[in-house]
Amino acid sequence: MSENYAPKSAVGRWFNDRLPLLNLIYGHLLPYPTPKNLNYWWTFGGILTFCLVTQIITGLVLAMHYVADADLAFASVEHIMRDVNYGWLLRYIHANGASLFFMAVYIHMARSLFYGSYKEPRELIWIIGVFIFLLMIATAFMGYVLPWGQMSFWGATVITNLFSAIPLVGESVTNWLWGGYAVGSPLLTRFFTLHYLMPFLIFALVILHVWALHVPGNNNPEGINVVQGSQDTVPFHPHYVVKDMFALVVFLVVFAGFVFFVPNLLGHTDNYIEANPLQTPEHIVPEWYFLPFYAILRSVPDKLGGVILMVSAIAILAFLPWLDTSKVRSAKYRPLYRQFVWLFFANVILLGYLGAQTADGLFLIIGRIATAYYFAHFIIILPLLGYIEKTKPLPKSLSEPVLSPEERQMKAAASGASA
């Protein structure tokens, strides 16, 4: 595909002969053969790229006005809100953008789980994705600390204190992270620099993610192998460029709804109170997108145990391609997995709900059951399903489930006539 590409202009040819950058872009964005049956759940890859670029651009401008100092940070954010031209817009896009980024990434991951996109030969794409998710978590957490409100400060205190659970060296590690003996300016400054750095690491991983994707090509809702360039594929442009753009604009309507009409709905009111080390908020809660993991952390009475379990909850995702023993990818052809994957989604949402409640009484008990189930899904249910599940017969090609028998006959007759 890309080898045949020749730029139309003389300048383009001159450039491309010396550095085939245009070849690369052309091959990956224009004729790239894509399964023709991708549904709207597949549009979130493009949406996520948009989210990342938006966060980087708005973040860049915010960083020009933000001051990373414990005494000045809160006021500098308000300065952005009040005095910087359209600073309020930039900040609301950036703050809500983080939430929508996570909304999109959770849908993207759920799609992969449902259609088995993490399976052979796409294991590496998935693993790179897990690392992207990990970096997103770190970036978002550090970003939330920067406005230096009460939740910023106490969230940073709770999370950095988790490192003190490490045996023997825990306290030294925590003090090293803090750059002192408490959460304060040194921590804020290093969080700011790391918050600035990480999106570029994410960007690099996204390039690897897409590169690795374009080797085997996209998975699809049927989960069957598709011959690239066959009648089962369509060129990425214009088919998926336009479809992705349509989905992106619909996504942007939701995004704009948050930014312009309820910009503080997803935030916490306490973060409009400047950080006060002497006054602990009544409930310290993380941003909504961390709540399931927060619930897992709190379901263990032991600090170290909680930390290990929370980290494992994310780390276990990287092993998913081997924990799932079924050869069939799509849940459409896996009647049992189809039910269990929905149960898993429901369980994660339940954990999210519990993460926002106080960890005691009935909530704590349910939280422990839900945590146990989260892990059971990966280490008991998925390995077993591959052996006991009777999967449905897979179609031979994408055209089979899409076309009715008559249409297929007509199509075969037409192609026979033209040959």
Added chain:
Amino acid sequence: MKEPMHPDWSFEGPLGKFERASLQRGYQVYTEVCSGCHSMNLLSYRNLIEEGGPEFSESQAKAMAAAFEVKAAPNADGEVEMRPAILSDKFVSPYENEQQGRAANGGAYPPDLSVMVKARHGGADYLYSLLLGYVDAPSDIKLDDGVYYNEYAKGQKIAMPQVLYEDAVVYTDGTAATPEQMARDVTMFLTWAAEPKLEARKRIGFKVISYLLILSVLLYFTNRQIWKDTH
């Protein structure tokens, strides 16, 4: 803790705006009643003339600023004198520092009001209700010195005394200064102070969403056209 009252706020809804006259009266309530104890560190007098706010005239705002004194820059002899505030000055705080504020209020520091509406669950409704929520304490409740009974406060106890009494201010525009009116006006003012770009935000948002909706319809049909021959 009682659910806050919910008056009709003009700034709610997708095209909401502040009531100019109410913001102006609210500023009067803030300066004459609240500013004795509460600072608003994030606001400057120049904000009073900006679009989407109380929109006082420049000369009005200058006169309002000049009613306060701030420290001037050190003079040639290194002495710091006082001068009248100008538009670029921040709202003058009632106290030199937090310690002074605490000392003057029995240990409880009156919080800064700049972003108060966004810093409390319930926002404008909560503040409005709190200002009007002072009733006689039930006989079985004992209140310590400097603690007051308020239906809308957490645990019904608050360190701020009731401040809005009938005619606590004399409105320059002749509006009758009932407690409800003053609570409404000052809450509207505080909402603007916390979110000074609210009007522009909603106005732009309406345009952005209209644009996106039209674009999405066009893309929908473009997409259909492109895919019509693919089965």
